[in-house]
Structures are given as C-alpha cells and as structure tokens.
Amino acid sequence: MYDAPARTATVVAVLLAFCTTLLTGGSASAAERRQDGLTGYAFDARCAPTQEQMDAWLTSSPFWGVGVYIGGSMASCRPTATDPGQPHLDGTWVARQRAAGWRVLPIWVGPQAACQASYGDLIDPNPAGDYAAADARGRAEATAAVARARELGLPAGTTLWYDLEGGFDVADDDCRRSALRFLSGWTSALHALGHRSGVYSSVSAGIHALDNADNLSPGSYEMPDQVWYAWYNGRADVEIDPQWVRASTWAGERVHQYEAHTTATYGGVALTIDRNFLELDGGSRLPRSLLACGRTRLDFGAYPRLRTGSKGDRVAALQCLLRKNGRYRGKLDGRYDRDVVRAVTTYQRRHDLRRTGKADRATWMALFAQGSGPLMKVGSAGESALRLQRALRASGARSVRVEGVVDDRTTKAVARFQRRVGLDPTGVVTPETWVALQTGAH
Known part of the structure; x- marks a missing residue:
C-alpha cells in the first residue's frame, strides 16, 4: 500500500x-x-x-x-x-x-x-x-x-x-x-x-x-x-x-x-x-535539391533502355551517374557516344552485370543504388533515401515518389521487390536488399 x-x-x-x-x-x-x-x-x-x-x-x-x-x-x-x-x-x-x-x-x-x-x-x-x-x-x-x-x-x-x-x-x-x-x-x-x-x-x-x-x-x-x-x-x-x-x-x-x-x-x-x-523535431527532412552534377535532372517517370545514338535528358542523367561512380569524364551533353558506351561497359564489368554497353534496367538500378547500405524504414531520409527510391523507380516501381524521405509507399515497393527476388518481404531495407538493388536483380 x-x-x-x-x-x-x-x-x-x-x-x-x-x-x-x-x-x-x-x-x-x-x-x-x-x-x-x-x-x-x-x-x-x-x-x-x-x-x-x-x-x-x-x-x-x-x-x-x-x-x-x-x-x-x-x-x-x-x-x-x-x-x-x-x-x-x-x-x-x-x-x-x-x-x-x-x-x-x-x-x-x-x-x-x-x-x-x-x-x-x-x-x-x-x-x-x-x-x-x-x-x-x-x-x-x-x-x-x-x-x-x-x-x-x-x-x-x-x-x-x-x-x-x-x-x-x-x-x-x-x-x-x-x-x-x-x-x-x-x-x-x-x-x-x-x-x-x-x-x-x-x-x-x-x-x-x-x-x-x-x-x-x-x-x-x-x-x-x-x-x-x-x-x-x-x-x-x-x-x-x-x-x-x-x-x-x-x-x-x-x-x-x-x-x-x-x-x-x-x-x-x-x-x-x-x-x-x-x-x-520537425519531422524527417527533405533534401534541399533533387538535382545532381550541378543542375542535372535524375528523376523521370521511366528509364528506358538506352544505346548508341540515344539523346536527351535521360542520357545526361546516365552520364551524371557514371561520373558520380567514377566511370565517365566527358561532357553531360545528353549524347550516347563511344565514351558513354565505354563507361557503361566498364561499370557493368566491375559490378557483375551483363556487359552490353547499353543502359538497361539492371544498369540503371545498380547505378542509382551504388553506395553504402544502411538499414532504412519509414522516416529514413537523405541521400540514401534518394538512392533507394530512384533504384526502385528504375526497377519499375512507378508508385514510388522520389522525395528523399522513406514513406509507406516506398516500403510497400521494397516489400514487393524483396518478394520478387526471394527475400523476406518485410519492407525494411536491409543490407541484403541493397545488394539485390546494386546488382540489378529484378
């Protein structure tokens, strides 16, 4: 008492x-x-x-x-x-x-x-x-x-x-x-x-x-x-x-x-x-900018297969990603020329992707996901969240909004991706999930 x-x-x-x-x-x-x-x-x-x-x-x-x-x-x-x-x-x-x-x-x-x-x-x-x-x-x-x-x-x-x-x-x-x-x-x-x-x-x-x-x-x-x-x-x-x-x-x-x-x-x-x-504390914070390599846009509704002769903003985005990953030193001019083919082929070889010299789905996914592999859930934010959301979009998950903060839509897309590649569909981004994204599994 x-x-x-x-x-x-x-x-x-x-x-x-x-x-x-x-x-x-x-x-x-x-x-x-x-x-x-x-x-x-x-x-x-x-x-x-x-x-x-x-x-x-x-x-x-x-x-x-x-x-x-x-x-x-x-x-x-x-x-x-x-x-x-x-x-x-x-x-x-x-x-x-x-x-x-x-x-x-x-x-x-x-x-x-x-x-x-x-x-x-x-x-x-x-x-x-x-x-x-x-x-x-x-x-x-x-x-x-x-x-x-x-x-x-x-x-x-x-x-x-x-x-x-x-x-x-x-x-x-x-x-x-x-x-x-x-x-x-x-x-x-x-x-x-x-x-x-x-x-x-x-x-x-x-x-x-x-x-x-x-x-x-x-x-x-x-x-x-x-x-x-x-x-x-x-x-x-x-x-x-x-x-x-x-x-x-x-x-x-x-x-x-x-x-x-x-x-x-x-x-x-x-x-x-x-x-x-x-x-x-004000909630998870959005990144200040979604642009990269200066003022290059990386986010599109879809990422089609690109090859020699392709032109436009998506090619410029590819060039930017290759530059960020140390495989391209040319201009971001939106032209898929021999230098881009060489950079893509080198990247594919170094990351155990099919060496085609073409920017296919697996290559887009791997380029976007490249980097550290932190554990991520709803609320995770920053550069890693952008990489995750962009890799998921490149995999075909069009419901994902690329904002830089993981939300419920993102984790549902993660769970669908995990199920598709044989992982436990928790929606939690584990190191195993990062490896699957970074190797272009789909």
Whole structure:
C-alpha cells in the first residue's frame, strides 16, 4: 500500500536534490530542437524488450522509435515473484539501441490526476499558493527522472515524457488545475536541468487541458515541448481533432498513439504493444535539391533502355551517374557516344552485370543504388533515401515518389521487390536488399 508520510519525505528529499543540482550548474533552458527530425512509427510495451527482441524487430519491423518506462511510482513494470520486470534496462541497453538507430522515448510514470481514484499516488489538489504542492511535486518528479536518465546514459537535451493517464474529469477545477500546475513544474524543472519536456495523455483529457489553458491563459503554465496523445482512431498520422487541440499547436512535435494493447509479431518475435506514429523535431527532412552534377535532372517517370545514338535528358542523367561512380569524364551533353558506351561497359564489368554497353534496367538500378547500405524504414531520409527510391523507380516501381524521405509507399515497393527476388518481404531495407538493388536483380 502507498504510505503518505513516506511520500512527503521522498518529495522533500528529491526537492533538496533538485536545488543542489541547480546550484551546481544545471542548464538555464531547454535544448534546441534536434537536427535529426523523424517522421515514422514507434511502439511501446509494458516493459522494455530484451536485446534479442530488439534485434529481431530492428531488421523486420516498421518501427524506429521505442517508448521505454524508466521509472516513477506508478510505473507498471516492476519485478514480482513471477515477473522479472526489466533488469536489462541499463546504460548498455540504451547505448546499444541508440547505436542501432532506435529513437528511445524515455517515459516517467508518477502521481496521477487527483480525481483518478484508481491510482495509489495522486497529485495534491490543494489550491493553496496557486497549487504550490502540485508544482513542487512536478519539479521533484522531473529531478528524479533526470537522475534516472543520467544513469541510463541518455544525453542532455533528451525529451523526458511524463505519463499522465487520461480519463480524468477536466471539468473538475481542482483536479485539472493541480494537474496543469504539476506538469508546469515538471516542464520548468526539466528545462532548468537541460532536458526537454514531453507529456503523454489522452487527447481529450491531459493534452486538451494543456492546449486549452495555453489558449485561454497564455503564460500561466509552462508548456511541454512535445506531446504524445492517445487517440485510438486507427490512423497512423499526427493529425489532431480541433475540438480538443488547435491544429497549429505542437506542430512537428507530436506522437500519436493510435492503437493500444495489440499483439504484433516481427522476425518471429511476438510482443504486446501500443502502436504510435510520430513527428518529432520537425519531422524527417527533405533534401534541399533533387538535382545532381550541378543542375542535372535524375528523376523521370521511366528509364528506358538506352544505346548508341540515344539523346536527351535521360542520357545526361546516365552520364551524371557514371561520373558520380567514377566511370565517365566527358561532357553531360545528353549524347550516347563511344565514351558513354565505354563507361557503361566498364561499370557493368566491375559490378557483375551483363556487359552490353547499353543502359538497361539492371544498369540503371545498380547505378542509382551504388553506395553504402544502411538499414532504412519509414522516416529514413537523405541521400540514401534518394538512392533507394530512384533504384526502385528504375526497377519499375512507378508508385514510388522520389522525395528523399522513406514513406509507406516506398516500403510497400521494397516489400514487393524483396518478394520478387526471394527475400523476406518485410519492407525494411536491409543490407541484403541493397545488394539485390546494386546488382540489378529484378
């Protein structure tokens, strides 16, 4: 059972730790928006998956983000006689996931809204001092969360997410206002300690209350930098219902939990998870330009077979690709002459393609895909995404849009390609998939 005197002592101790941290040089403000924005899929489970489970899902699931419960009085993943909890969740586990490319979303679950009687730890609804007790508790929880984040090796600037479960009565003034003051204290303390603030709640309860307060009484509460809202409409997007939250609020800084408590199997590993779609730090960024070799266009609706005597923009694109791959030094004049034939033949020989001197489908695919072979899913962006999308287009996947950010259309085309060449059709671009593209398999 929860012990109230123990809670008071804990709050005082943590507040003292918070003050000590501030005196020893905590950052004065939240970190700036990260440069590696991400738009894509995430999941969270009751407990952090094991390393083996994460490895299996890395190369077979659509997810790039993973929500992890790192602590708090109401965190459900606790060791029992029959459940080990998550003893593997340590700095090594976090470092491995981050190195593999996972976006780790650390979640803290402490006291809940005062009118949520089903929880054993509640926010103090006393309105004295403009809900000073709630504010103090929010700051204390933030300090404890930062301490745990540091134990796990999460860097400064990481968003720490507070889980305020929905379903509470937003019409109850003391319940709503004490929750808002608590979350304001949470955000203020995180900013002072060099972290960003995130809040998870239902779209119609906690997130609605935050946005409504910011709209009607701007500046009264310090707002979180990012929000994670439960709205089980089954749509993998970050759209919001304006009856609950203004369309522009937290644009580019949202996570949408669109499906709850579902069992999913990837790579032969089954987990019970919540499904989420996120757009954080402005989302995955498009490349500045789609042109290459100065101002040469590479993207066309189709890539027909080219041969001696061919002319036009597609030949210029071929010349550019050959130049980028070190096989051509001539002009980008759009003329398929002897120098182009020689460069194509050399490229084909060096990459185990049929030596015809003609730019056929396999040659186009290989030229576009040439380079490193990073793991890619929805949200992966940049030069590698362009190479992937262009290689798929050259293979005949006309539904793919060449934009420089992997989307659902791209991964569906990847799965079709994988099935056609005998690979597991996961839609995840693995090193084996890159090899198939780079050798012109079709």
